Amino acid sequence: MSGDQTVEISPVPLGADDAPAAERVVAAVLGSGSWGTTFAAVLADAGCEVRLWGRDPEVAAQVNFSRRNEKRLPGIELPAGIRATTDARDALAGAGLVVVAIPSQVARATLAELRPHLAPDAVAVSLMKGVELSTDRRMSEVVMEALDLPAERVAVVSGPNLAREIAHRQPTATVVSCVDEETARYVARACSSSYFRPYTNRDVVGVELCGAVKNVIALAVGIAQGRGFGYNTTATVITRGLVEITRLGLALGADAETFPGLAGMGDLVATCSSPLSRNHTLGKHVGQGLSLDDAIAATGGTAEGVKSCRSVLELAQKVGVEMPITAGVVAVLHEGMPVDEMARGLLARPQKAEGISAER
Ligand SMILES: NC(=O)C1=CN([C@@H]2O[C@H](COP(=O)(O)OP(=O)(O)OC[C@H]3O[C@@H](n4cnc5c(N)ncnc54)[C@H](O)[C@@H]3O)[C@@H](O)[C@H]2O)C=CC1
Numbered sequence: 001m002s003g004d005q006t007v008e009i010s011p012v013p014l015g016a017d018d019a020p021a022a023e024r025v026v027a028a029v030l031g032s033g034s035w036g037t038t039f040a041a042v043l044a045d046a047g048c049e050v051r052l053w054g055r056d057p058e059v060a061a062q063v064n065f066s067r068r069n070e071k072r073l074p075g076i077e078l079p080a081g082i083r084a085t086t087d088a089r090d091a092l093a094g095a096g097l098v099v100v101a102i103p104s105q106v107a108r109a110t111l112a113e114l115r116p117h118l119a120p121d122a123v124a125v126s127l128m129k130g131v132e133l134s135t136d137r138r139m140s141e142v143v144m145e146a147l148d149l150p151a152e153r154v155a156v157v158s159g160p161n162l163a164r165e166i167a168h169r170q171p172t173a174t175v176v177s178c179v180d181e182e183t184a185r186y187v188a189r190a191c192s193s194s195y196f197r198p199y200t201n202r203d204v205v206g207v208e209l210c211g212a213v214k215n216v217i218a219l220a221v222g223i224a225q226g227r228g229f230g231y232n233t234t235a236t237v238i239t240r241g242l243v244e245i246t247r248l249g250l251a252l253g254a255d256a257e258t259f260p261g262l263a264g265m266g267d268l269v270a271t272c273s274s275p276l277s278r279n280h281t282l283g284k285h286v287g288q289g290l291s292l293d294d295a296i297a298a299t300g301g302t303a304e305g306v307k308s309c310r311s312v313l314e315l316a317q318k319v320g321v322e323m324p325i326t327a328g329v330v331a332v333l334h335e336g337m338p339v340d341e342m343a344r345g346l347l348a349r350p351q352k353a354e355g356i357s358a359e360r
């Protein structure tokens with residue numbers, strides 16, 4: 001979150017620990033950042049036995065002895081059912097569910113190191129919202145390759161899920177997606193609680209693209225707001241952003257129903273509206289004139305869109321889909337284009353009909 005913004009969140013406890021899971025799932029969460037720690041809390045509240053793996057021994061000690069992760073979730077008390085460790089073997093032993101919440105660009109190398117400790121029947125879940133640079137792979141593809149798992153045992157979770165709100169047990173919903181419906185239902189049961197409601201689908205491609213590209217659109221909204229533009233510009237970027245996401249998704253075989261759903265429109269609205277979003281906040285800093293490096297430092301945490309905007313644009317170019325907002329974000333962040341030139345360029349594009357397919 002931005003260093004210069006205060007976001008008030010009221011805890012709304014709806015009855016933690018009151019939603020017993022149908023089966024006692026042993027879950028390992030890899031990554032003790034804001035979403036990994038929060039998702040560990042969701043799983044613990046849903047009745048799972050949870051091990052939280054991270055590299056930082058101070059974070060692990062704080063989770064174990066104070067039930068807190070002050071670095072990533074200041075002021076939040078975590079549920080009792082989480083045991084943190086820096087030992088991957090210890091975290092993964094016998095874990096039927098392995099949840100991955102580390103930055104997308106380091107996932108492949110990190111998972112390859114952890115793979116020898118994976119239980120033979122484990123199901124992996126990606127919480128990551130990025131696209132790998134240099135390969136343009138979605139994160140479920142990276143997880144499959146790095147852990148040598150078939151698609152039927154890899155799910156993704158994506159939706160309007162700002163970690164700090166969920167850590168306060170505020171109600172939200174999400175999508176659990178896997179090509180195997182049974183696996184999606186297993187993961188959904190494991191994380192379902194009185195404040196976290198998972199829906200399932202089988203459109204992994206659509207759900208993952210929505211999660212990755214909405215970060216790029218949130219950067220664009222932040223840039224516009226930082227430059228001083230108001231609600232009309234914001235609404236225009238969000239709406240045309242959804243068109244870009246949909247166009248790319250359809251070209252890559254996604255299901256049209258995913259885009260107006262929680263993983264599409266839902267997450268886009270949450271991320272583009274909230275100062276809790278790192279992508280939105282970082283974009284705002286850039287719109288206000290900070291260099292990319294200064295904006296990254298001022299924001300803190302992982303803003304996936306900064307790197308993924310390039311791989312998203314490459315993916316789009318491979319399948320011949322125009323993504324002018326994404327191209328503008330790449331140009332401003334990585335090619336030195338002034339913000340006003342990005343705005344002028346987008347507005348000066350040739351006139352056309354509004355539909356999703358009109359500009360393919
Ligand atoms: N924070 C949020 O509200 C949400 C985040 N996500 C996604 O979850 C993923 C993780 O994000 P956050 O937890 O928010 O990020 P974060 O920046 O809070 O934490 C990232 C964690 O990964 C660790 N890490 C970095 N490099 C590592 C490596 N090589 N090996 C092991 N651990 C490493 C860091 O030490 C840190 O603990 C991202 O893809 C993000 O887009 C998805 C939904 C919500």
Ligand SMILES: O=C(CO)COP(=O)(O)O
Binds near residue numbers: 218
């Ligand atoms: O994905 C998110 C909410 O669903 C979090 O967004 P940021 O990564 O921009 O903070």
